[in-house]
Amino acid sequence: MNTNMSSNATQIDKKTAVFLMAHGAPLKLKNIPDYLDNIRYGLSTLEKVVNEITERYEAIGGSSPLLDITNQQARALEKFLNQGGGPELKVYFGMRNWLPYIRHVVKKMKYDGVERVMALCLAPHYSQWSTERYFTALREGMEENDAKFDVTYLNGFYNHPLLIDAFVERYQSAIQKLKEAGEEDVHTIFTVHSIPAEAIDEGDPYAEQYTHTLNAIVDRVKPYRWYQAYQSQGAIPVPWLRPSVEETLDRIARIGSKPVLIFPIGFVSDHIEILYDIDIGFKEYAEARKLRLYRTETLNLSPSFIEALGAVIWEHLI
Numbered sequence: 001m002n003t004n005m006s007s008n009a010t011q012i013d014k015k016t017a018v019f020l021m022a023h024g025a026p027l028k029l030k031n032i033p034d035y036l037d038n039i040r041y042g043l044s045t046l047e048k049v050v051n052e053i054t055e056r057y058e059a060i061g062g063s064s065p066l067l068d069i070t071n072q073q074a075r076a077l078e079k080f081l082n083q084g085g086g087p088e089l090k091v092y093f094g095m096r097n098w099l100p101y102i103r104h105v106v107k108k109m110k111y112d113g114v115e116r117v118m119a120l121c122l123a124p125h126y127s128q129w130s131t132e133r134y135f136t137a138l139r140e141g142m143e144e145n146d147a148k149f150d151v152t153y154l155n156g157f158y159n160h161p162l163l164i165d166a167f168v169e170r171y172q173s174a175i176q177k178l179k180e181a182g183e184e185d186v187h188t189i190f191t192v193h194s195i196p197a198e199a200i201d202e203g204d205p206y207a208e209q210y211t212h213t214l215n216a217i218v219d220r221v222k223p224y225r226w227y228q229a230y231q232s233q234g235a236i237p238v239p240w241l242r243p244s245v246e247e248t249l250d251r252i253a254r255i256g257s258k259p260v261l262i263f264p265i266g267f268v269s270d271h272i273e274i275l276y277d278i279d280i281g282f283k284e285y286a287e288a289r290k291l292r293l294y295r296t297e298t299l300n301l302s303p304s305f306i307e308a309l310g311a312v313i314w315e316h317l318i
Contacts, residue, residue: 014115014116014150015113015114015115015116016087016089016114016115016116016117016118016317017089017090017091017092017109017112017114017116017117017118018077018078018081018089018090018091018092018117018118018120018313019091019092019093019094019105019109019117019118019119019120019138020070020073020074020077020091020092020093020094020120020121020122020309021093021094021095021096021102021119021120021121021122021134021137021138022066022070022093022094022095022096022121022122022269023066023095023096023097023271024038024066024067024095024096024097024098024099024101025063025064025066025067025095025097025098025271025272026057026063026064026098027063027067027098027099028062028063029054029057029058029062029063031098032050032053032054032057033045033050035097035098036049036050036053038097038098039097049235056272056276056280057272057276059276059280060272060275060276060279060280064270064271064272064275065269065270065271065275066269066270066271067095067098067099069269069270069271069300069301070093070095070122070269071093072300072301073093073122073268073269073300073301073306073309074091074092074093075091076301076306077091077306077309077310077313078090078091080306080307080309080310081310081313081314089313090112090114092105092108092109093105094106096133096134096137101141102134102137102138102141103137103140103141103144103145104141105141106138106141106142106144106145106147106149107141107145107147109147109149110145110146110147110149114149115149115150116149116150116151116152117138117149117150117151117152118152118154118313118316118317119134119135119138119151119152119153119154120154120157120309120312120313121134121135121154122268122269123156123266123267123268124156124157124158124163124209124213124265124266124268125156125158125192125205125206125209125210125213125266126155126156126158126205126206126209127195127199127204127205127206128199128202128204129195129196129199129204129206130193130195130206131155131156135153138151152316152317154312154313154316156205156209157308157309157312158209158210158212158213159209159212159213159216160308160311160312162304162305162307162308162311163213163305163308164213164216164217164220165304165308166299166302166304166305166307166308167213167217167263167265167299168217168220168221169302169304170263170296170297170298170299170302171188171217171221171263171296172221173296173297174261174263174294174295174296174297175221175261178259178261178294183259183292183294184259185224185225185258185259186223186224186258186259186260186261186294187224187225187226187227187252187258187259187260187261188223188224188225188226188227188260188261188263189226189227189229189245189248189249189252189260189261189262189263190214190217190226190227190228190229190263190265191229191230191231191245191262191263191264191265191266191278192210192230192231192264192265192266192267193230193231193232193266193267193273194230194231194232194233194234194240194241194242194244195240195241196234196236196238196239196240196241197238197239197240197241197242198238198239200241206241207241210228210265210266211228213265214228214265217263217265227243227248227251227252228243229243229244229245229247229248230242230243230244230245231244231245231264231273231277231278231282232273232277245262245278245282246282246285249282249285249286249289249291249293250289252291253286253289253290253291256290257290257291257292258291258292259291259292259294260286260291260292260293260294261294261295261296262278262282262293262294262295262296263295263296264278264295264296264298267298267299268298268299268300268305269298269299269300270298270300274295274298278295279295
């Protein structure tokens with residue numbers, strides 16, 4: 001991990017804050033054009049794409065729960081970190097592509113007198129293509145607000161034992177429910193967000209970290225049959241990491257009518273890639289191939305997940 005720490009004693013005496021960062025999501029349908037422009041760094045988005053994304057948000061109720069879930073995660077983590085007494089640790093959160101923007105929260109932290117920041121992107125696996133962009137947004141926010149924080153950048157927590165515990169709990173709960181419903185011999189598809197394949201050629205650790213997390217879970221839960229896949233490829237016309245979930249469903253369908261469990265271990269909160277891409281898009285794709293598709297519950301406010309975040313923070317704080 002890329003950290004910036006000097007004397008432990010000096011660091012712990014500073015006014016320290018935890019800063020959680022997430023992707024962000026439009027709060028209302030009318031926000032979608034501006035939201036998509038943010039993702040495209042100010043380039044305007046084709047009307048066809050705006051309409052497509054608007055339809056997806058309409059399908060999940062008109063908005064994403066990401067903001068509310070991230071807020072609850074921050075509050076739960078703050079409570080966990082401060083349960084033992086000592087210097088009070090405040091947990092802030094900011095979004096890269098929508099309100100509250102990372103740069104606005106940087107301004108708030110400066111106003112509050114924060115001196116040291118533990119920066120954590122709410123994605124287990126590090127990538128220059130994804131995670132690093134949040135850290136860049138933080139650095140730009142500091143420059144814009146003349147904030148001279150002493151920052152510790154926490155570059156992924158894919159291999160933390162408590163995170164693996166949290167994932168195992170979600171998987172075992174899902175399998176138990178499927179067995180109670182009469183489903184046996186379940187095929188499991190692990191999935192994370194895809195990134196451009198060229199990133200791996202340039203030494204990006206994303207795919208390797210994904211495999212590490214997957215193997216740690218498989219060693220614990222021993223799935224009947226399992227597959228490693230990628231989802232939610234972007235619109236940029238370049239090769240993306242594969243196999244896709246759709247390709248994997250096609251592979252399973254050639255075996256026959258089977259129950260399939262999607263296990264999205266690249267995501268820690270419900271949002272559009274979970275509630276639409278999996279629950280609606282992949283489910284329809286699977287049903288058309290006579291597959292019965294289910295999904296594990298996302299980590300969200302899992303006590304084990306909050307404990308994992310707390311452990312990651314403390315291990316780099318002292």
